[in-house]
Amino acid sequence: MLRYVIRRLVLWVPTVLLVLLGVYALAFYGAGDPIKLIFLRAPGDVAYNPARIEAIREAAGLNQPFLVQFGNYVLNLVQGNFGNSLVSGRSVWRMISAAAPVSAQLGLLAILLTAVVAIPLGVLAALKQNTALDYAILGSALFLWAIPAYVAGPLLMVLLIVLLPDITVPYGWGGLFDVRIILPLLVLAFQPIALIIRQTRAAVIEVMTEDYVRTARAKGVPELAVALRHILRPVLTPVVTQLGLIMITIVNGAIFVELVFGLPGLGRLTVSALLNNDYPVILAITLIGSFLVMASNLLVDVVYPLLDPRATDARATK
């Protein structure tokens, strides 16, 4: 088991490095000279003084070969230094740590909401398989899965204002216990909820045909106990494996939800950096997003054998 975890970790490092390299190379060769990008924004004496620009470039180590600069970037990253924004000159790390709590709270709450809402609904749909209730749950899940956040968000907002004209527009951030969080939270959780409902339903249907479930029923275990004890536990395994995908939908969704509802999180930081070509910020956010997804996948791989002991042998010997 320990060997398996270590093996996964060792394999994980080059993947992270490759992502880093790819993203950095795109910015390095594509975006152009950062010094020029900085001074083109504020043309003063410096912009017309090539000698001074060269000096600044030399001091910042920007005339070194690609791999040296990449190595330095990685070394700085390890120490938590993401460089400075081209627009404001502020430390990217500061900008991110100011914005991250909003996104993190919203995202974690959305994951929690997903677990609380979607798993019971998925089990219910499977137990009532092929009834009207099942079709209603499945149909809504398909619908929620398909609706993009930038469609659901604005439309719900319009609907809310039409239904309750006296309410203030749910725009802005007031912490976790503010009513304005309800709508963005719902919209952010829509896709994960749809995903988990479908996953849970499929898993329950598969488990229900297992011999041990029939045995439990045959010896007279009450239906609720069968559902909770014999069906739910093996079902959680395939559901947990979706964590990486959930993370992707939440990172992507946060960009739109924060933009639509005016939340000062990482998503909005991404959009403003994008519009300003502020590539150190974009680079950092992309890396953090990828890191979150890859860390979720790693977590799943490590936790999976604990939930399903059968997976241990097959995976450890692979």
Next chain:
Amino acid sequence: MTASAVLPQAIEPPVSLWADAWRRLARNKLAMVGLALIAVLLFVAVFGPWLTPYDFLSQNIDARNLAPSLAHPLGTDDLGRDVLSRVIYGARTATLVAIVVTVIAMVIGIVLGALAGYFGGWLDAAVMWLTDVTMSIPNLLLVVVINTSLKPRLANWMEAQYLETLNPIYRNSIWIDFILVFGSMALITWPPYARLVRAQVLSIRNRPYVTAARALGLPTWTILTRYIVPNAVGPLIVAVSAGLGTAMVLESAFSFLGVGVNPPMPSWGNMISDGLRVWQHYPHLLAAPAIVLGLATVAFSFLGDGLNDALNPRGTK
């Protein structure tokens, strides 16, 4: 069955796989709704220029921000352009992007997946690693990076080409948008296709007919293109239906963020983002493109799900 099968009139004609799948699909109401919506979408996209009541670019300063009326069924926007015409042209953009991106991504996926599955070894490991890496980067962020870094380069290159050749085709900025949108979206959507094809090829490559072809001394290229790939692409149908929907959503997402197809080319995404600025006064500017985009993505989702059930009947009854 055996008793009645003796009687000639009771023998059912053999049902082919596709006819069987179609019958199952036709029974699925949601999938049929999806199919009908997609048919409408395609019709509108193809015949758009003959359906639009107005030119999607023509501005009318006396008819700005009109509410829906008989003359303008979906109203007009802040430049007095007819919203219905723009929604219809948005359907053209969405369909074009969805089809081209899916085709490019599928070709990349089939080539890499088939090579990985057939040759195995380090090539397989490398391709699978690449799919892992691509799928670990949140796709929106990856496109954002590609866009911010490559767009200025491409624009410079086009400008240089123009100065050299004076060919006006290089002056059209819409091309840059389309090349970038197609390219970056294909670069992030190919992994599922590659994985599917690889899994298929793995199960096919040791079938007797492939071994026979190899024993006959056919070149590897012929074996791959004649015997393996045609038999491996069947399961892609479901993936393609889902992929078209995904590509459509991605296109509108990028235009919504301002990195996709740029104005004046209408795209549902940038219509929504324009509408978002004024929705408290003119909700129809937001609602019209949002509802149409929602219908389109839901349609692809319903059809894809129905196809999945119809072609893989294992899980359904």
